[in-house]
Amino acid sequence: MSMQEALRAIRPVTMFPPRWSSHACSYSDLVDPMGAPLPVRRDVEIYGESEPAEHLYMVVSGAVRTYKVLVDGRRQICAFHLPGDFFGLETGETHSFSAEAITNSKVLAIKRSVVMALAEHDNEVARQLWTMTGAELRRMQAHVLLLIKTAKERVAAFLLEMAERTGAPDEVDLPMSRQDIADYLGLTIETVSRTLTDLENAATIALPSSRRVVLRDRNVLCHCG
Amino acid sequence: MSMQEALRAIRPVTMFPPRWSSHACSYSDLVDPMGAPLPVRRDVEIYGESEPAEHLYMVVSGAVRTYKVLVDGRRQICAFHLPGDFFGLETGETHSFSAEAITNSKVLAIKRSVVMALAEHDNEVARQLWTMTGAELRRMQAHVLLLIKTAKERVAAFLLEMAERTGAPDEVDLPMSRQDIADYLGLTIETVSRTLTDLENAATIALPSSRRVVLRDRNVLCHCG
DNA sequence: CGACCATTTGATATGGATCAAGCGATGTGG
DNA sequence: CCACATCGCTTGATCCATATCAAATGGTCG
Numbered sequence: 001m002s003m004q005e006a007l008r009a010i011r012p013v014t015m016f017p018p019r020w021s022s023h024a025c026s027y028s029d030l031v032d033p034m035g036a037p038l039p040v041r042r043d044v045e046i047y048g049e050s051e052p053a054e055h056l057y058m059v060v061s062g063a064v065r066t067y068k069v070l071v072d073g074r075r076q077i078c079a080f081h082l083p084g085d086f087f088g089l090e091t092g093e094t095h096s097f098s099a100e101a102i103t104n105s106k107v108l109a110i111k112r113s114v115v116m117a118l119a120e121h122d123n124e125v126a127r128q129l130w131t132m133t134g135a136e137l138r139r140m141q142a143h144v145l146l147l148i149k150t151a152k153e154r155v156a157a158f159l160l161e162m163a164e165r166t167g168a169p170d171e172v173d174l175p176m177s178r179q180d181i182a183d184y185l186g187l188t189i190e191t192v193s194r195t196l197t198d199l200e201n202a203a204t205i206a207l208p209s210s211r212r213v214v215l216r217d218r219n220v221l222c223h224c225g
Numbered sequence: 226m227s228m229q230e231a232l233r234a235i236r237p238v239t240m241f242p243p244r245w246s247s248h249a250c251s252y253s254d255l256v257d258p259m260g261a262p263l264p265v266r267r268d269v270e271i272y273g274e275s276e277p278a279e280h281l282y283m284v285v286s287g288a289v290r291t292y293k294v295l296v297d298g299r300r301q302i303c304a305f306h307l308p309g310d311f312f313g314l315e316t317g318e319t320h321s322f323s324a325e326a327i328t329n330s331k332v333l334a335i336k337r338s339v340v341m342a343l344a345e346h347d348n349e350v351a352r353q354l355w356t357m358t359g360a361e362l363r364r365m366q367a368h369v370l371l372l373i374k375t376a377k378e379r380v381a382a383f384l385l386e387m388a389e390r391t392g393a394p395d396e397v398d399l400p401m402s403r404q405d406i407a408d409y410l411g412l413t414i415e416t417v418s419r420t421l422t423d424l425e426n427a428a429t430i431a432l433p434s435s436r437r438v439v440l441r442d443r444n445v446l447c448h449c450g
Numbered sequence: 451c452g453a454c455c456a457t458t459t460g461a462t463a464t465g466g467a468t469c470a471a472g473c474g475a476t477g478t479g480g
Numbered sequence: 481c482c483a484c485a486t487c488g489c490t491t492g493a494t495c496c497a498t499a500t501c502a503a504a505t506g507g508t509c510g
Contacts, residue, residue, distance in 0.1 A: 076373050091359025130355045134316025140365035147372040148301050148411040186373040193458055416466055418490055
């Protein structure tokens with residue numbers, strides 16, 4: 001039985017209606033049992049860093065960012081999570097990041113205790129948990145390699161990554177703002193914007209609108225920028 | 226039974242004498258079964274990236290670096306591994322990095338197939354594997370946060386990390402060269418050197434020798450540099 | 451239409467890279 | 481035992497990619 005099958009097999013216990021008001025309280029206060037996919041509105045926090053990690057999550061629709069804010073206010077986005085992606089599966093007792101919906105999204109919240117109990121008896125579930133964490137690790141390793149490259153290389157790699165992950169071969173609809181992209185790539189919005197303009201001028205990409213990118217020359221994108 | 230106890234319980238099958246000649250062939254060609262700690266000389270490769278990941282490793286003594294070399298020759302050191310640390314435990318079929326001894330070291334090589342078989346029957350071993358990967362993930366996340374900071378902050382954080390990990394409260398003996406540090410922090414040797422000199426001039430650290438650092442003001446080091 | 455927000459574009463500043471030279475240990479051969 | 485080569489590290493001078501500051505543009509919603 002795969003992880004996802006296992007998760008699906010858990011009978012929804014309760015479904016909470018989407019009636020919290022903006023940032024008033026944390027999403028995770030409300031989602032105690034595992035339930036049906038829950039709507040989260042744009043920019044609403046799903047959990048905060050250092051909160052106890054009682055759940056892990058799967059994106060059903062929309063997009064989620066996990067991030068950390070440094071003391072001086074700088075924000076580093078750790079990852080973007082798209083439909084099908086799990087997030088919040090750190091092994092420790094508390095979350096190491098915060099998570100917010102980028103657009104109105106639906107996420108499935110799963111009680112850690114339930115998964116852990118399942119893993120106890122089902123080796124396959126335990127292995128899936130490990131594999132998922134390993135995939136996350138690989139992504140972080142790739143991110144480290146990104147951060148030592150030039151602005152052009154980072155933006156190009158980001159576009160390729162997004163194209164890859166959304167499945168669309170050479171057209172991407174970005175759910176996130178320039179600020180989100182900048183905070184993910186360790187750049188400023190101005191540099192991201194300028195780099196995109198440069199790529200467009202070089203006919204490597206096209207920008208029908210600011211959130212829509214057409215990859216016109218994957219080859220050039222791959223070989224740096 | 227803990228992971229380490231489990232690993233200890235595996236009877237050494239063969240011990241290979243340390244008789245390979247420098248880079249002539251990969252260390253991992255020689256270490257087929259799990260055996261007693263094996264000596265690896267300074268700068269000798271333990272495994273290369275994209276080699277099949279047949280083993281995972283534990284540092285017994287010395288220090289190991291895992292790294293990746295980009296097409297243009299830049300090298301990014303992903304992690305330093307000190308005695309007691311495991312490395313090479315990616316979940317995929319092949320290693321995603323290369324590993325080399327920084328100083329003459331001893332490493333324990335463990336067959337993945339043996340560990341996997343063990344994990345199959347022993348939930349505790351499976352859980353340990355997961356926890357270790359989770360710890361690695363956290364370290365990578367911390368590394369990403371490092372790479373968006375200033376040179377001074379990176380160097381300060383590096384010194385604190387090393388002090389933390391070696392256990393010595395305020396004196397560190399660095400096993401690695403300035404180039405290693407630079408490639409870990411995403412800086413140049415010149416910048417690392419200058420930053421250390423600045424910290425010394427500010428009486429935040431002392432440098433009895435280039436490889437030995439005394440932390441004189443942890444507080445200042447924590448609050449940036 | 452007008453306010454607002456995200457994005458782009460322009461001008462300037464700067465942190466760290468690069469290029470280049472000097473210095474201090476360690477080791478080797480005469 | 482000392483000249484000398486080597487290697488890792490430090491220091492200095494200059495350059496450049498990206499940040500920063502500032503303003504213009506454009507799209508969206510009341």
